[in-house]
Amino acid sequence: MQAVLYVSHGTRLPEGKREAIRFIETVQQQIDVSLQEISFLELSSPTIAEGVAHLVSQGATAISVVPVLLLSAKHYHEDIPYELEQLKERYPQLHFTYGRPLGVQPRLIHILEERIREQQVFHSKTKVIVVGRGSKDPQTKKDIECIAASLAQQLDIKSVDYCFLAACHPSFDEALAEAVRSQASQVMVVPYLWFNGLLIRSMQKKINALNKEGLRFILCGHLGHHPNIQEALIDRVNESFQRTFHLKAHV
Template sequence: MQAVLYVCHGSRVAEGRRQAVSFIEQCMETVDEPIQEVCFLELAHPTIEEGVQTCINKGATKVAVIPILLLSANHAKHDIPEELEPIKQSNPSIQFQYGAPFGVHERIVDILLERIHEQDSELSEEDMILLVGRGSSDEAVKENFREIESYVKEKTKIHKVETCYLAAAHPTFAEGLEQAKASEAKRVFVVPYLLFTGVLMQEMTEAIEKLSSPQPFILCNYLGYHPNLREVLRDRVYEAIST
């Protein structure tokens, strides 16, 4: 019997965890599989091991493990597979299928644009867009953001589109803010490339509130669990099951 195990990142902020579970529950309605469970990579329960065990207890013989992550970085490439390895060894009769993160996707870029237009529907070529990623030491993530920048430039006709990172990569968020402040941009739209609210969103809000700048810095909402993401996730589930 097929099971689907959705692996969310986890958050110290209860609202972030609640949003993650709520999103997955909505996605479950679009996936026609008998066993579907949610777990967390870190900072929350159930853990991956607990999630797998629940699937097995319900009769699963195959478990599709789906990372609820935006890009393929260390969590997707190393952390989740490393968590799974001893679980696989303890359950040799269970077939595991490992899915891909959301990845760079035009439907996700459309959410970014929606978040910007929520702040102002009329954009100017004199405006600047500062994308804010979680950050990773994986160079592939920077390449992903270069692709995302290209999509955003193409869809908005704004030429000043830059990326900074909240951790593990440069330019840092503080550096990104200073570079934007020194630019000739009329306004700076700060766009978090994050799935949910949490400590990182709180830190960004505080940093922008403290910023002294001649031009307005407009913090947009995080991606959130948008219908477009449900569509992309459904695709990732069935890709994994078909392997």
């Protein structure tokens, strides 16, 4: 029996976990598979192993593992495959397929534009900074660079800056410092993050501190439950049924 296991990142913030679950439940309603489970890679439960065990107990013989991730990085290439390798050995009768992260897509960049424009204060001289989670995988940095360049085109401005919350440069703190030095009249910070969590709260705290000094920084909303990202994940689920997972073959 076919099943789907969604693997979200996980967060220590209960609100963020609830948001992820609500989002995935909305997508589940659009997938014509009776067995579907939600799991988390870290920081939250159920774990991937717990999700697979529950699906097996319900009669699953084939499981499509769908990473609820924006970009390809260590979690996608190493962490999730490692878990699946252990589970494949534990359940040799199971057939696993492994989907792809959402990747760089125009419909997701349109969400960033909406998050900026919904603040109703954007103008041509606004400084815009896209903030990615960050990874040691060089492709992640290239992806965020591409997203920033595409967003600049959509906004019809010269450029959009970018930075990362971890693992690579420029860091979020470095980008904020550069924005202060630029003496921009207004800075809009756009998180390329799917759900709420401690990272968003940390960003807001730093921006609030700058604004108390008389600066004009605005933190835009995260990607959240936008219909575009729902459609993107639905597409990834549907294509995942054909992407066989092989031991030691990290896609």
